[in-house]
Amino acid sequence: MSLMNGNIIDGKAVAEQIRKEIAAQVVAMKEKYKRVPGLAVVIVGERGDSQTYVRMKQKACEEVGIASFGSSLPASASQEEVLATVRRFNNNPDVHGILVQLPLPPHVDEAAVLGAISLNKDVDGFHPFNIGRLAMKGREPLFAPCTPLGCIALLDRCGIDIKGKRAVVVGRSNIVGMPVAMLLNKRDATVTICHASTKDMEAVVRDADIVVAACGRSKMVKGSWLKPGAAVIDVGTNPTPDATKKSGFKLVGDVDFDEAKSVAGAITPVPGGVGPMTITMLLQNTVESGRRFFEGIALEDAKPV
Amino acid sequence: MSLMNGNIIDGKAVAEQIRKEIAAQVVAMKEKYKRVPGLAVVIVGERGDSQTYVRMKQKACEEVGIASFGSSLPASASQEEVLATVRRFNNNPDVHGILVQLPLPPHVDEAAVLGAISLNKDVDGFHPFNIGRLAMKGREPLFAPCTPLGCIALLDRCGIDIKGKRAVVVGRSNIVGMPVAMLLNKRDATVTICHASTKDMEAVVRDADIVVAACGRSKMVKGSWLKPGAAVIDVGTNPTPDATKKSGFKLVGDVDFDEAKSVAGAITPVPGGVGPMTITMLLQNTVESGRRFFEGIALEDAKPV
Ligand SMILES: NC(=O)C1=CN([C@@H]2O[C@H](COP(=O)(O)OP(=O)(O)OC[C@H]3O[C@@H](n4cnc5c(N)ncnc54)[C@H](OP(=O)(O)O)[C@@H]3O)[C@@H](O)[C@H]2O)C=CC1
Ligand SMILES: NC(=O)C1=CN([C@@H]2O[C@H](COP(=O)(O)OP(=O)(O)OC[C@H]3O[C@@H](n4cnc5c(N)ncnc54)[C@H](OP(=O)(O)O)[C@@H]3O)[C@@H](O)[C@H]2O)C=CC1
Numbered sequence: 001m002s003l004m005n006g007n008i009i010d011g012k013a014v015a016e017q018i019r020k021e022i023a024a025q026v027v028a029m030k031e032k033y034k035r036v037p038g039l040a041v042v043i044v045g046e047r048g049d050s051q052t053y054v055r056m057k058q059k060a061c062e063e064v065g066i067a068s069f070g071s072s073l074p075a076s077a078s079q080e081e082v083l084a085t086v087r088r089f090n091n092n093p094d095v096h097g098i099l100v101q102l103p104l105p106p107h108v109d110e111a112a113v114l115g116a117i118s119l120n121k122d123v124d125g126f127h128p129f130n131i132g133r134l135a136m137k138g139r140e141p142l143f144a145p146c147t148p149l150g151c152i153a154l155l156d157r158c159g160i161d162i163k164g165k166r167a168v169v170v171g172r173s174n175i176v177g178m179p180v181a182m183l184l185n186k187r188d189a190t191v192t193i194c195h196a197s198t199k200d201m202e203a204v205v206r207d208a209d210i211v212v213a214a215c216g217r218s219k220m221v222k223g224s225w226l227k228p229g230a231a232v233i234d235v236g237t238n239p240t241p242d243a244t245k246k247s248g249f250k251l252v253g254d255v256d257f258d259e260a261k262s263v264a265g266a267i268t269p270v271p272g273g274v275g276p277m278t279i280t281m282l283l284q285n286t287v288e289s290g291r292r293f294f295e296g297i298a299l300e301d302a303k304p305v
Numbered sequence: 306m307s308l309m310n311g312n313i314i315d316g317k318a319v320a321e322q323i324r325k326e327i328a329a330q331v332v333a334m335k336e337k338y339k340r341v342p343g344l345a346v347v348i349v350g351e352r353g354d355s356q357t358y359v360r361m362k363q364k365a366c367e368e369v370g371i372a373s374f375g376s377s378l379p380a381s382a383s384q385e386e387v388l389a390t391v392r393r394f395n396n397n398p399d400v401h402g403i404l405v406q407l408p409l410p411p412h413v414d415e416a417a418v419l420g421a422i423s424l425n426k427d428v429d430g431f432h433p434f435n436i437g438r439l440a441m442k443g444r445e446p447l448f449a450p451c452t453p454l455g456c457i458a459l460l461d462r463c464g465i466d467i468k469g470k471r472a473v474v475v476g477r478s479n480i481v482g483m484p485v486a487m488l489l490n491k492r493d494a495t496v497t498i499c500h501a502s503t504k505d506m507e508a509v510v511r512d513a514d515i516v517v518a519a520c521g522r523s524k525m526v527k528g529s530w531l532k533p534g535a536a537v538i539d540v541g542t543n544p545t546p547d548a549t550k551k552s553g554f555k556l557v558g559d560v561d562f563d564e565a566k567s568v569a570g571a572i573t574p575v576p577g578g579v580g581p582m583t584i585t586m587l588l589q590n591t592v593e594s595g596r597r598f599f600e601g602i603a604l605e606d607a608k609p610v
C-alpha cells in the first residue's frame with residue numbers, strides 16, 4: 001500500500017496500516033491474556049458533532065477488537081454526576097482508557113473532570129502531569145495527546161526525518177499545538193512555537209523544514225511562506241460553506257493546499273490527512289494501556305492530582 | 306538605584322530591589338497573620354558546593370525574615386530516609402516551601418524524592434504537575450522554577466518587552482531551558498528552543514530579540530551571532546581555571562560577554578546577572594506559598610502524584 005501520492009501524504013492509508021497492526025496486537029493479547037483492551041467514552045449533552053465523533057470512536061474500537069464502553073449524560077447533568085461517571089470507569093478493571101468528549105456544557109468544570117481521570121487511563125494525555133512529563137527531559141508521559149501523536153506518526157511513516165530539523169508549529173493549544181511542539185522537541189527538532197501574537201509569521205515559517213499548522217484559520221499559511229521541500233502537516237479542519245456538498249459545507253485546512261502543494265516536499269490534505277490519525281492514535285494508546293494493566297506495569301499509585 | 310550600567314543589567318541591584326520588597330511583605334504578613342513564611346532545605350551528603358548553596362539560601366531567608374528549616378542527611382542516607390524527611394516537612398505547618406538540594410547521591414532516586422514534595426510546597430516548581438501547567442494555556446503552575454523566573458524578572462525590571470518578540474532559548478533542561486521557554490511563551494514571545502542537536506545555531510540566534518543562554522558551554526554564543534540590540538540573558542556559570550583568583554577559578558557564562566556587550570541592547574554579566582536572581586525568586590515563591598497557607602487558599606488536596 002502506498003502511503004503517499006506524489007508529495008501528498010495519504011492519512012487514510014497510514015491510518016489503515018496502523019489500525020491493521022493494532023488489530024493484530026489485540027488478537028495476540030486476547031490469546032495471551034484472555035482479555036482485550038477497553039475504552040470508555042463519556043459524552044455530556046446532545047451536540048450533533050460530539051455524538052458523531054463518539055460513534056466514530058466506538059466503531060473504530062470494534063473494528064480493531066477493542067471493547068467499547070459508553071456513558072451518555074444529559075446536558076443538564078451536574079458536575080458531580082459527570083465526576084461520578086468518570087470514577088466508575090476509573091474503578092472498572094475492563095476499562096483501560098477513558099475519554100471525555102469535549103466541549104462539556106458550560107456549568108461543568110472541564111479541568112476538574114479531565115483531572116479526575118485516573119492517570120493510568122488518561123489515553124487522551126491531557127492531564128497536566130502527562131503534559132509536564134512531555135515537556136521534561138528524561139521523563140515520558142504515560143500517554144501523549146492523540147492528534148499530536150498522529151502528526152508525528154505521519155512524518156515517521158512517510159520517512160521524513162525529524163532530528164536536527166527546524167520545525168515551526170503554528171498554534172499552541174493544549175490539545176494540538178503545544179503537545180506537538182513538545183513531541184517534536186523530544187525527537188530533537190529545533191522547534192519554534194507561533195501564536196496569535198507572533199509577528200511576521202511568514203518569515204518564521206520560511207525557516208521551517210517541518211510546518212505543523214494548527215491555528216484554526218482557513219488557508220492562513222500560504223504557499224509562498226514555505227521553504228521549498230518543507231514537510232507540511234495541516235491539522236486545521238475549518239468548516240466552510242459549500243453548496244455542492246450534501247451537508248452544505250466542506251472542511252478546509254489551515255494551509256492553502258492548492259498553493260502549498262507545489263512548494264512542499266510532502267503535505268497532508270484536508271480531509272484525509274491528520275483527521276484519520278487522531279482516532280488511530282487513541283486506539284494505539286488504549287492498546288498500550290491495556291497491555292500495561294495485563295502485564296501489571298500500570299502505575300501503582302496513579303491517583304489523579 | 307540604577308538597575309543597568311549602560312547596557313549591562315545589574316542582577317545584584319535587581320535582586321536587592323526585589324528582596325527589599327519581599328522583606329516588606331514579610332513584615333506585613335507577620336503583622337496580619339502573626340506568622341512568617343518558612344522554607345525547609347534538605348541536603349544529602351557533604352558536597353562543598355551544595356553546602357555553600359544551602360548556606361546562601363538560609364542566609365537569604367534570614368535577611369528577609371523568612372524562617373529557615375534545614376535537614377542535613379549523610380551521603381549514606383537511604384532513599385526511605387530522604388523521603389521520610391520530605392514527608393515530615395510536608396506535614397509541618399510552619400514550613401511553606403521545601404527544597405531538596407541537587408544533585409542527590411546516585412543511590413537516591415531524584416524523581417521519586419522531588420515527586421514526594423507536597424505540590425503546595427514545591428517552591429522549586431520542578432514537579433511534573435507544575436511543569437505541565439506551565440506548558441498549558443489557561444492554566445498556571447502553583448510555582449514556576451526559580452532561575453527561569455529570575456530571567457523573566459530581569460527583563461521586566463529592566464523594561465524589556467517580551468510580548469510579540471522573537472526569543473531563542475539555548476538549552477532545554479528541566480530546571481532552566483524548558484521552563485524559561487514556557488514562561489516566555491506564556492508572556493507571548495515567539496519562542497525557539499535550541500539544544501545539542503540544533504544545526505546552524507548562529508542563524509537561529511540571529512533572529513532573536515531575546516536570547517537566553519543556558520547550555521553550560523563557556524562563551525559558546527558569540528557576539529557576531531546576535532541581532533544588534535538584542536537582550537541577552539546569560540544563565541551559564543561555567544567554572545574556569547583562573548590563577549589570579551583565591552579559589553583558583555572564575556565563573557564564565559555561556560555567552561562571550563566581551564564580544565556580545567558591544568552588540569547587545571542589554572546583557573547580563575556572569576557573575577552578577579542571573580545568579581543573584583535565583584535565590585531571590587525562591588524567596589518570592591516561599592512568601593507567595595506562605596500567603597496561600599495563611600489565607601487558606603493552598604490547594605486542598607495537593608497530594609503529590
Ligand atoms: N484533525 C484533527 O483530528 C483535529 C483538528 N483540529 C483542528 O485544528 C485546528 C486547531 O485546533 P485547536 O488547537 O483546538 O485550536 P485553538 O483555537 O484551541 O487554538 C488555536 C491556536 O492558534 C493560534 N492562532 C490563532 N490565530 C492565529 C493567527 N492568526 N496566527 C497565528 N496563530 C494563531 C492561537 O494563538 P493564541 O494562543 O495566541 O490565542 C491558538 O494557540 C482547528 O482547525 C481544529 O478544528 C483540532 C483537533 C483535532
Ligand atoms: N545562575 C544560576 O542560578 C544557574 C545557572 N545554571 C547554569 O546554567 C547552565 C545550564 O544549566 P542546566 O540547564 O542545568 O544544564 P544541562 O546540562 O542540564 O542542560 C544543558 C542544555 O544545553 C544543551 N546544550 C548542550 N550543548 C549544547 C550545544 N553545543 N549547543 C546547543 N545546546 C547545547 C543541552 O542539549 P540536549 O538537551 O540536546 O543535551 C541541554 O538541553 C550551566 O552553566 C549551569 O551552571 C543552572 C542553574 C542555575
